[in-house]
Amino acid sequence: NACNSNNQKTDTASSDTIFSPKPLVTDLYTADPSAHVFNGKIYIYPSHDIDANVPQDDEGGHFDMKDYHVYSMDKIDGKVTDHGVALDIKDVPWAGRQMWAPDAASKNDTYYLYFPVKDKQDVFRIGVATSKSPTGPFKAEPAPIPGSYSIDPAVFTDTDGTTYMYFGGIWGGQLQRWHTGEYDASLKTDLGKDNEPALSPKVVRMSNDMLTFAEPVKDVQIIDKGGKPLLAGDHDRRFFEGAWMHKYNGKYYFSYSTGDTHFLAYATSDSPYGPFTYQGTFMEPVTGWTTHHSIVEFDGKWYIFYHDVERSGKTHLRNIKVRELKRKPDGSLELIKP
Numbered sequence: 001n002a003c004n005s006n007n008q009k010t011d012t013a014s015s016d017t018i019f020s021p022k023p024l025v026t027d028l029y030t031a032d033p034s035a036h037v038f039n040g041k042i043y044i045y046p047s048h049d050i051d052a053n054v055p056q057d058d059e060g061g062h063f064d065m066k067d068y069h070v071y072s073m074d075k076i077d078g079k080v081t082d083h084g085v086a087l088d089i090k091d092v093p094w095a096g097r098q099m100w101a102p103d104a105a106s107k108n109d110t111y112y113l114y115f116p117v118k119d120k121q122d123v124f125r126i127g128v129a130t131s132k133s134p135t136g137p138f139k140a141e142p143a144p145i146p147g148s149y150s151i152d153p154a155v156f157t158d159t160d161g162t163t164y165m166y167f168g169g170i171w172g173g174q175l176q177r178w179h180t181g182e183y184d185a186s187l188k189t190d191l192g193k194d195n196e197p198a199l200s201p202k203v204v205r206m207s208n209d210m211l212t213f214a215e216p217v218k219d220v221q222i223i224d225k226g227g228k229p230l231l232a233g234d235h236d237r238r239f240f241e242g243a244w245m246h247k248y249n250g251k252y253y254f255s256y257s258t259g260d261t262h263f264l265a266y267a268t269s270d271s272p273y274g275p276f277t278y279q280g281t282f283m284e285p286v287t288g289w290t291t292h293h294s295i296v297e298f299d300g301k302w303y304i305f306y307h308d309v310e311r312s313g314k315t316h317l318r319n320i321k322v323r324e325l326k327r328k329p330d331g332s333l334e335l336i337k338p
């Protein structure tokens with residue numbers, strides 16, 4: 001089990017203490033950290049990277065993960081506890097391969113782990129598994145969530161108690177394959193139509209039992225300040241994967257990775273359904289091809305959990321980190337230069 005103190009003070013030249021985040025976990029490779037505060041404690045739901053000897057390709061075949069661990073921390077900068085295997089691919093009856101970025105939610109004393117994995121036909125679906133403990137072990141439902149597809153579920157419960165799932169990812173995440181509503185395995189990256197609106201991430205309200213979608217899946221529209229949708233060729237700004245939602249001062253902040261340009265970007269709205277107006281980049285590229293984050297409030301401060309490849313130098317062997325997320329007085333996010 002990993003037990004490390006995560007941040008090291010590296011510089012005190014200014015009156016602010018400057019922290020250089022260190023990997024939170026050093027005995028396993030971890031990525032895609034979805035962090036939540038349950039009962040006053042921080043829980044992290046990451047991917048568990050392994051070296052499966054699969055060559056790198058545009059479909060992410062080299063991310064061939066087989067289980068999930070859950071981690072907890074009593075405080076930022078505190079000890080990180082590994083609670084062991086929370087869900088193994090062999091216990092998901094419909095799963096084929098590649099357990100990618102998960103998320104978790106809690107309702108009525110039950111904890112829900114949402115996870116994307118390819119089914120036996122090699123199509124990504126989103127599964128759900130339940131536990132009475134935030135650390136699992138989780139028991140998977142016998143089939144994926146009906147109507148689910150693609151990757152990177154991010155589950156957000158609004159202040160009125162309504163829960164939404166945001167999801168999707170292009171290229172290896174297969175979102176482009178569903179653009180007509182039917183699955184088309186021939187579409188490997190995007191639609192190749194740079195002057196058309198970019199493929200949209202998805203949003204859907206969850207049913208009260210948190211196990212199914214309560215309504216048809218909708219597009220999350222991301223528009224520029226002039227009201228026009230971001231275009232598919234706008235790789236610096238358009239959605240690629242890794243959605244996250246948080247609410248601050250009544251506004252909904254939809255954040256995501258731009259994928260092949262390696263930024264974290266965000267867009268805001270007055271509604272959880274959007275449309276979301278693009279605001280900018282808030283994190284520059286980390287080491288490694290992927291960038292994936294979550295944003296959480298703890299003890300009155302906001303934090304970003306993310307990953308890079310400091311430990312391995314290899315894109316498919318990542319390590320999770322945390323650092324403070326700062327805002328300007330107007331609520332906009334300060335740019336992080338990792």
Ligand code: FUB
Binds near residue numbers: 101169291292
């Ligand atoms: O970890 C596998 C994939 O890499 C995730 O699903 C993406 O968001 C990217 O981080």
